[in-house]
Amino acid sequence: MRAAWLENGQLSVRDLPGPDAAPGWARIRVTLAGICGTDLELARGYKGGFAGVPGHEFVGVVEAAPDAPEWLGRRVTGSITIACGSCDLCRAGLPGHCRNRRVLGVLGHPGALADCLTLPVANLHAVPDSVPDAAAVFCEPLAAALQVLEQVTVTPQTRAAVIGDGRLGLPAAWALARTGAAVTLFGHHPERTDWGAERGVRWQPADSGEPRAFDLVLEATGAPGGAAAALRLVRPRGTLVLKSTMAAPATLNLAGVVVDEITVVGSRCGPFPKALAWLAAADAPPVARLVAAEYPLDRAPEAWARAQRPGTLKVLLRPGIRNGSAAPSVLPLP
Amino acid sequence: MRAAWLENGQLSVRDLPGPDAAPGWARIRVTLAGICGTDLELARGYKGGFAGVPGHEFVGVVEAAPDAPEWLGRRVTGSITIACGSCDLCRAGLPGHCRNRRVLGVLGHPGALADCLTLPVANLHAVPDSVPDAAAVFCEPLAAALQVLEQVTVTPQTRAAVIGDGRLGLPAAWALARTGAAVTLFGHHPERTDWGAERGVRWQPADSGEPRAFDLVLEATGAPGGAAAALRLVRPRGTLVLKSTMAAPATLNLAGVVVDEITVVGSRCGPFPKALAWLAAADAPPVARLVAAEYPLDRAPEAWARAQRPGTLKVLLRPGIRNGSAAPSVLPLP
Numbered sequence: 001m002r003a004a005w006l007e008n009g010q011l012s013v014r015d016l017p018g019p020d021a022a023p024g025w026a027r028i029r030v031t032l033a034g035i036c037g038t039d040l041e042l043a044r045g046y047k048g049g050f051a052g053v054p055g056h057e058f059v060g061v062v063e064a065a066p067d068a069p070e071w072l073g074r075r076v077t078g079s080i081t082i083a084c085g086s087c088d089l090c091r092a093g094l095p096g097h098c099r100n101r102r103v104l105g106v107l108g109h110p111g112a113l114a115d116c117l118t119l120p121v122a123n124l125h126a127v128p129d130s131v132p133d134a135a136a137v138f139c140e141p142l143a144a145a146l147q148v149l150e151q152v153t154v155t156p157q158t159r160a161a162v163i164g165d166g167r168l169g170l171p172a173a174w175a176l177a178r179t180g181a182a183v184t185l186f187g188h189h190p191e192r193t194d195w196g197a198e199r200g201v202r203w204q205p206a207d208s209g210e211p212r213a214f215d216l217v218l219e220a221t222g223a224p225g226g227a228a229a230a231l232r233l234v235r236p237r238g239t240l241v242l243k244s245t246m247a248a249p250a251t252l253n254l255a256g257v258v259v260d261e262i263t264v265v266g267s268r269c270g271p272f273p274k275a276l277a278w279l280a281a282a283d284a285p286p287v288a289r290l291v292a293a294e295y296p297l298d299r300a301p302e303a304w305a306r307a308q309r310p311g312t313l314k315v316l317l318r319p320g321i322r323n324g325s326a327a328p329s330v331l332p333l334p
Numbered sequence: 335m336r337a338a339w340l341e342n343g344q345l346s347v348r349d350l351p352g353p354d355a356a357p358g359w360a361r362i363r364v365t366l367a368g369i370c371g372t373d374l375e376l377a378r379g380y381k382g383g384f385a386g387v388p389g390h391e392f393v394g395v396v397e398a399a400p401d402a403p404e405w406l407g408r409r410v411t412g413s414i415t416i417a418c419g420s421c422d423l424c425r426a427g428l429p430g431h432c433r434n435r436r437v438l439g440v441l442g443h444p445g446a447l448a449d450c451l452t453l454p455v456a457n458l459h460a461v462p463d464s465v466p467d468a469a470a471v472f473c474e475p476l477a478a479a480l481q482v483l484e485q486v487t488v489t490p491q492t493r494a495a496v497i498g499d500g501r502l503g504l505p506a507a508w509a510l511a512r513t514g515a516a517v518t519l520f521g522h523h524p525e526r527t528d529w530g531a532e533r534g535v536r537w538q539p540a541d542s543g544e545p546r547a548f549d550l551v552l553e554a555t556g557a558p559g560g561a562a563a564a565l566r567l568v569r570p571r572g573t574l575v576l577k578s579t580m581a582a583p584a585t586l587n588l589a590g591v592v593v594d595e596i597t598v599v600g601s602r603c604g605p606f607p608k609a610l611a612w613l614a615a616a617d618a619p620p621v622a623r624l625v626a627a628e629y630p631l632d633r634a635p636e637a638w639a640r641a642q643r644p645g646t647l648k649v650l651l652r653p654g655i656r657n658g659s660a661a662p663s664v665l666p667l668p
Contacts, residue, residue: 089570097570097594099546151595212433227588236423236431242592251585254561257600258576260431261485264598266591 002319003114004300007051009043011304013297016053019110019118020064026071026121027064028078032137032294033057033112035307035315037168037222038245042106043304055113055317056080056105059127059136068121077139079123079272080104096269113300115319125272128280137316138171138287139275145171146278147270148218148241149179156180161214163230165189165203167290167313168243169220173201174285176218178278184209189311195289209233212260219243224250236260241267290314336653337448338634341385343377345638347631350387353444353452354398360405360455361398362412366471366628367391367446369641369649371502371556372579376440377638389447389651390414390439393461393470402455411473413457413606414438430603447634449653459606462614471650472505472621473609479505480612481604482552482575483513490514495548497564499523499537501624501647502577503554507535508619510552512612518543523645529623543567546594553577558584570594575601624648 001018004011021027034057042050058078062071082102083095090098104119105111127136145168154160158181162173165187173185177199185196186206193203211232218241219230227242227250234240240262244250257264278284290313295303297319307315335352338345355361368391376384392412396405416436417429424432438453439445461470479502488494492515496507499521507519511533519530520540527537545566552575553564561576561584568574574596578584591598612618624647629637631653641649 094571151597237428242588245589245592250588252588254576254584254586254600255579257598258579258602259600261600261602263485263600264591266588266593266595266597268592268595 001114001116002297003053003110003116004055004297004304004317005052006039006043006054008049009045011043011054011301013300016110016114018116021066021118023067024120024122025065025118026062026068026076026124027116027118028058028060028076029063030058030060030112030115030117030319031075032059032133033114033317033319034137034141035113035303035317036141038106039113040308041245052105053110053114054105055111056103057137057140058112058117059133059139060117062124065121071121071124075127075133075136076124077127077136077272077276078104078119078125080106080140080269082109082120082123113297113317115297125276128276131276131279134291134316135279135284135287136276138285138290138314139272139279140269141167142171142175142278142285142287143270143272143275144168144243144268145175145270146274147267148172148243149175150271151265151267152216152239152241154179154181154216158182158216159214160184160216160218161186161209161230161233162218162220163206163226163233164219164221164223165192166220166222166311168222169218170195170290171285171287172218172220172243174199176216177201178283181216184214195286199283212236212238214238216241226250227252231256231262234260234262237262239263239265241265243267291316294318335448335450336631337387337444338389338631338638338651339386340373340377340388342383343379345377345388345635347634350444350448352450355400355452357401358454358456359399359452360396360402360410360458361450361452362392362394362410363397364392364394364446364449364451364653365409366393366467367448367651367653368471368475369447369637369651370475372440373447374638374642375579386439387444387446387448388439389445390437391471391474392446392451393467393473394451396458399455405455405458409461409467409470410458411461411470411606411610412438412453412459414440414474414603416443416454416457447631447651449631459610462610465610465613468625468650469613469618469621470610472619472624472648473606473613474603475501476505476509476612476619476621477604477606477609478502478577478602479509479604480608481601482506482577483509484605485599485601486550486573486575488513488515488550492516492550493548494518494550494552495520495543495564495567496552496554497521497540497560497567498553498555499526500554500556500645502556503552504529504624505619505621506552506554506577508533510550511535512617515550518548529620533617546570548572550575560584561586565590565596568594568596571596573597573599575599577601625650628652
């Protein structure tokens with residue numbers, strides 16, 4: 001198979017042996033894959049010395065599934081954690097936290113920046129016909145945004161803030177606003193002022209928030225200073241949700257957490273079925289706005305460099321387009 | 335009045351003008367006061383350059399209350415936060431987090447290491463007759479320990495750990511064990527192995543805990559590295575409770591909090607009525623074990639130095655005993 005390969009922080013494209021689908025597994029031809037902030041953090045040293053195929057946001061078509069033929073030819077995306085099924089956390093209903101887990105493109109299993117990947121059939125989620133590939137590829141980050149609503153009670157009375165108006169913060173703000181909560185989105189991109197306006201998201205410049213004024217603050221900057229900036233906005237007895245995973249150590253003033261009795265909630269992957277249902281709903285999030293550029297797989301290093309530029313939204317790879325067959329479609333900002 | 339005075343990190347004893355009780359307030363003759371870790375942190379620079387009378391753990395007798403004569407002569411302890419009653423947090427039922435608050439012996443109001451203090455009548459709590467002064471003086475730290483149970487659900491199935499077997503950790507372990515939870519207390523004092531045994535608390539040496547094995551971990555070391563040590567023991571989706579307030583900045587590996595979806599809960603002051611009820615109950619906590627020494631007020635600098643020694647439990651001051659009238663009763667360890 002053709003795949004992007006990340007090693008010593010450098011991305012290249014190479015031919016690798018194509019994977020077979022073992023019993024219980026499926027082989028999926030990748031249609032479209034996204035580059036996530038976590039992928040870029042892998043290059044910076046998150047998870048130690050990563051060497052392998054990165055990528056965990058994808059949509060594709062099942063082309064082999066030895067003992068689950070009903071999946072053949074179906075359009076799917078997939079949960080990224082491959083659980084052992086037998087450790088105490090799997091048995092306790094937390095397979096996402098499996099002690100022996102592998103994670104697609106992150107830990108011990110080749111990822112989605114390739115023309116082909118494998119996943120257990122149990123991880124597959126069928127994409128509704130009404131959801132195009134260009135939307136379905138956002139299933140994983142939307143699920144991560146929706147996860148906050150699984151962990152924290154949000155009501156129309158909640159004064160919520162999201163710090164960071166990028167590829168993580170925008171979906172998070174949309175997800176929070178879906179509850180009817182008043183959401184203020186703090187960021188560095190005034191051109192995105194109206195991206196959530198119709199959904200009740202109010203944009204404000206970063207660092208302009210009233211200190212200790214929000215019931216719920218979600219940190220989605222992807223930057224080491226983000227947690228401290230977010231903490232400043234949380235009211236006493238309020239909640240701070242952390243979503244960024246970074247190679248650089250991030251610190252928090254714990255005395256402030258104690259004195260103000262703040263609850264800090266770490267939040268990671270989320271419910272794929274709910275994300276797919278949202279993408280199929282009348283109020284589907286405007287994910288097309290999040291696409292900065294689309295590249296063929298063979299130009300993955302260019303795509304990677306583009307994704308690393310500060311302020312870049314989602315960069316997609318389309319493995320079906322081979323080297324030279326198409327220029328990157330660098331979309332204008334909406 | 336005679337009072338301990340903390341300034342530039344140095345404690346002295348001096349005569350100060352005695353306070354009057356304004357309408358709505360009470361003047362209390364202090365019978366017994368405790369030195370808390372937070373007091374020692376004030377000397378290290380917590381809350382900036384503290385200059386004043388420290389101390390917020392006390393029991394005493396009301397000797398003036400201009401418009402609440404029913405309190406005269408009663409034995410009391412008192413909540414330490416003096417709230418404005420009119421800010422948004424007071425109106426929201428969170429007077430302990432009042433934006434304009436003063437805090438007895440911590441912030442803007444003279445404290446309890448004195449023969450006399452004032453507090454609003456609304457802050458007073460009558461001490462039941464069955465609770466001796468030597469127990470009632472522990473009301474504030476016991477309330478702080480019980481606060482955890484107000485914030486986090488603890489059941490007999492909860493695997494709980496407390497990090498730190500000192501004046502903060504021991505009451506916290508007892509409070510958690512009262513729910514029937516299995517509590518492991520990690521510390522540096524093997525001589526305290528059996529202090530909680532009869533209540534179901536199992537002692538283990540510090541740093542001997544199985545990583546990621548506990549549903550709930552309470553950090554009560556009072557040391558900057560405590561939070562990180564505690565986090566290592568929390569299972570995925572588990573809860574870390576922080577109780578220490580310190581001058582030194584304490585940091586946490588936020589990537590670990592996100593990936594394991596840990597909930598971190600800051601916890602501070604607690605419910606005085608519940609603490610007094612516990613002290614009056616058949617299963618009252620063995621607070622006498624927590625007393626390391628008792629000094630007259632005039633020897634407060636000695637008492638302070640003693641409290642600063644690593645591993646020291648509670649040092650008490652008895653203002654009624656004047657200079658030279660009694661040697662410190664340095665109690666043997668039980």
